[in-house]
Amino acid sequence: MNSPKAISLEPRNSGLLIEHDVIPAQVVRDEPGVSIRDYLDLLWEGRRTLGLAAGTFAGTALLYLLLAPPTYKADALLRIDKNKALLTAPLRSENNKAPAEAENPRAAREAEILRSRSVLGKVVQSLNLSVEAEPVHFPLLGELLARRHDARDGVAGAWWGFGRWAWGGEKLKIGEFVVPDRYYGKEFTLTVLEGQRYELSDPDGETLLEGQLGQAGKAELKNQEPLSIRIDELKARPGERFVLSRQSQLTTIDNLKKAFSVKEASKDTDILNVELKGRDPQQLAQSVNDIANTYVQATVNWESAEAGQKLAFLENQLPVIKDRLEKSEAALSAFREKHGAVDISTEAEVLLKQSAEMETIGIQLKQKFEAQNQYLEGAHPEMIATKAQIARVEKKLADINRRIKDLPHTQQNMVSLSRDVQVNTELYTQLLNSAQEQKVAAAGSIGNSRIVDYAVVPEKPSWPKPFIVLPLAVLLGLTTGAASLFMRNSLRRHENYPALLEYKVGLPLFAAIPHSKTQRRLARSEGGPDSRTAVLATRDGDDISVESLRSLRTTLETTLASHESKVIMISSPAPGMGKSFVTSNLASLLASIKKRVLVIDADLRNGRLNEAYGTERGPGLSELMAGEAALGDVIVTLPHAGVDFIPRGRNITSPAEQLALGDLEHWLDEMKAFYNHILIDSPPILxxxxxxxxxxQADATFLVVKEGRYTAQELEVSHRRFRQAGIKVQGFIMNDMKEGSSSYPYYGYAYPKTT
Structure with a gap:
């Protein structure tokens, strides 16, 4: 990349030569890096924006805390008995666990049962949760006031005479409210009347019926569709209204599921936490307890039904096995009567014992498979395992039978008949014992779950929580404020880099004046008894801002001395850029090197330079231009600043015309004979x-801009305005550069103050 070429900018009147590097386009794209200090400085500058955003969000959060309906939470604890067989897997052996069981899915399985429609549906029906009734509160503040009323004090009186609204303490218990399906979700209005009576209106506002507390009321809707209602309890002032609606069973269950959660209290503890959220604390506790009781009773019923099914199976098998036993005993008895005593060899006795054992095991496995087939599908791992066991037993039994066939014929028959008797006797005995056990189990079923803790009525809402909502709101406000600051800075960031601004506007930067904390304190004292200290250069000559102005003074002395450029005008695009600060302090610094300096406040509209110097506003320039005062009458000598000063004078109606007609050029030529430098503080050009x-009339013109208070477009338009008027702007001065700003990276290199 070639180095930037230098071009010369010549002022109109002086032949001033200023070397300035032009930034190529490819260099402009490489903007200076942004450090963490830049971001911190940006946040500090925008602290009012951050405070406003945080305050706005905090105020919104407070309003939300006041108006948002509270949400309560009720919970109960259930314990699952992991030593009992799971409901969905009866007759499961410990040696043949399914793969899912090895991962202990009991809690997840029971949680799904708790969320099932079979459990929640019974709760919805028993508590009549499909019917909703809400009192009609006064808009906005009515519900807030109603929540603050203690229901134990009875029904609240009407505020401000609005008796049609509910103000707290109302209670409506509906025993029955049946409407056609197409009216599910529609709102009916119940109006309280005198004498424990009420009036019910349809969604269109038409009166349907007048009813009495505790008595069933019936009416017909459109198309002769029936409606019935019964109010069991009513506490409200006459004239108050309630909104009634009924949802379908399925919709109510789905809504209950959304507010209902089940989770294991701790991993592998088999303790379930059942939790329900809602707005009615009493109903929440009642609903949770009803869910828990319904679930526990369901497990008892399922276990009892399971034991009953097992008992029925055993009772069906007992007659079959008994008949088989009797037949085998009769056959053995007949064989002995026919053949008498038969000598059985040792080998035959061993085969008899093995055959009886295998036969018994095989029959038991087949019975187990038949029982499993009532609960499980054929592809279930346990049924597959049972089939494999049966196949292995049958293989061993076939091998034993082949060995029995090698015995003498008489011994074969004796072994076969004896085996049948032993097997049938053992099976019959086991079935009798199992049947007795199942009778006991069916009579004393207690289920596989217990209620550890019942739900209690919550005393405090679980949401909203002020200590969570407020900090989050403030944090969100700060984040939003910071994001807006960063976005705004990102959109305008390139305008804060002097090098890029020079290239875009076509003006060189003569000085970058850093922010001065001392000047801020001095500005607060303007107009006070010590107001003359508002000129920073006369109060704190070691301030870093003054040092930057000294650099500007050196540049001006070097470039202007050989060209007799005495009149210097300081302007700005808009007010508040700090042109008066630059003018007054630069004048004092020029005076400090034995220069005769005159400062003119030429802002005839809003000039306040006299306040910085601690002088009166007039007579001044306006009187001089109007011919109402001589030059000697308007010049004020300021020993403390080392300069002479012409204030702006009195207010006039047409400043531009006064300046154009007041022979300013003549007076400036006369002043040049007495002063080395004349600094004019002019109004903003825009x-x-x-x-x-x-x-x-000026020999050199400079524009002052303040970091963060200007746009490149403003500076560009200001430059164009001067150029159209035939005035050459020598450059611009950037004022109030913030500490740590990448726009002014040398801020921290000031010499420390000496004492």
Whole structure:
């Protein structure tokens, strides 16, 4: 990349030569890096924005805390008995666990049962949760006031005479409210009347019926569709209204599921936490307890039914096995009567014993498979395992039978008949014992779960929580404020880099004046008894801002001395840029090197330079231009600042015309004979044409801009305004650069103050 070429900028009147590097386009794209200090400085500058955003969000959060309906939470604890067989897997052996069981899915399985429609549906029906009734509160504040009323004090009186609204303490218990399906979700209005009576209106506002507390009321809707209602309890003032609606069973269950949660209290503890959220504390506790009781009773019923099914199976098998036993005993008895005593060899006795054992095991496995087939599908792992066991037993039994066939014929028959008797006797005995056990189990079923803790009525709402909502709101406000600051800075960031601004506007930067904390304190004292200290250079000569102005003074002395450029105009695009600060302090610094300096406040509209110097506003420039005062009458000598000063004078109606007609050029030529430098503090160029009139008489013109208070477009338009008036702007001065700003990276290199 070639180095930037230098170009010369010549002022109109002086032949001033200023070397300035032009930034190529490819360099402009590489913006200076942004450090953490830049972001911190940006946040500090925008602290009012951050405070406003945080305050706005905090106020919104407070309003939310006041108006949002509270949400309560009720919970209960259930214990699952992991030693009992799972409801969905009866007759499961410990040696043949399904793969899912190895991962202990009991809690998840029971949680799904708790959320099932079979459990929640019974709760919805028993508590009549499909019917909703809400009192009609006064808009906005009514519900807030009703919540603050203690229901134990009875029904609250009407506020401000609005008796049609509910103000707290009302209670409505509906025993029955049946409407056609197409009216599910529609709102009916119940109005309280005198004498424990009420009036019910349909969604269109038409009266349907007048009913009495505790008595069933019936009416017909459109198309002769029936409606019935019964109010069991009513506490409200006559005239108050309630909104009634009924949801379908399925919709109510789905809504209950959304507010209902089940989770294991701790991993592998088999303790379930059942939790329900809602707005009615009493109903919440009642609903949770009803869910828990319904679930526990369901497990008892399921276990009892399971035991009953097992008992029925055993009772069906007992007659079959008994008949088989009797037949085998009769066959053995007949064989002995026919053949008498038969000598059985040792081998035959062993085969008899093995055959009886295998036969018994095989029959038991087949019975188990038949029982499993009532609960499980054929592809279930346990049924597959049972089939494999049966196959292995049958293989061993076939091998034993082949060995029995090698025995003598008489011994074969004896072994076969004896085996049948032993097997049938053992099976019959086991079935009798199992049947007795199942009778006991069916009579004393207690289920596989217990209620550890019942739900209690919650005393405090679980949401909203002020200590969570407020900090989050403030944090969100700060985040939003910071994001807006960063976004705004990102959109305008390039305008804060002097190098890029020089290239875009076509003006060189003469000085970058850092922010001065001392100047801020001095500005607060303007107009006070010590107001003359508002000129920073006379109060704190070691301030870093003053040091930057000294650099500007050196540059001006070097470039202007050989060209007799005495009249210097300081202007700005808009008010508040700090042109008066630059003018007054630069003048004092020039005076400190034995220069005769005159400062003119030429802002005839809003000039306040006299306040910084602690002098009166007039007579001044306006009187001089009007011919009402001589030059000697308007010049004020300021020993403390080392300069002479012409204030702006009295207010006039047409400043631009006064400057144009007041022979300013003549007076400036006369002043040049007495002063080395004449500094003119002119009005902003974008606000009036005064600066263009004054600039024609100046030898050098500079624009002052304040970091963060200008746009590149403003500076560009200001430059164009002067150029159209035939005035050459020598450059611009960037004022109030913030500490740590990447726009002014040398801020921290000031010498420490000495004492």
């Amino acid at each position: 606000g009036a044409t005064d600066a263009a009139i004054i600039g024609k």
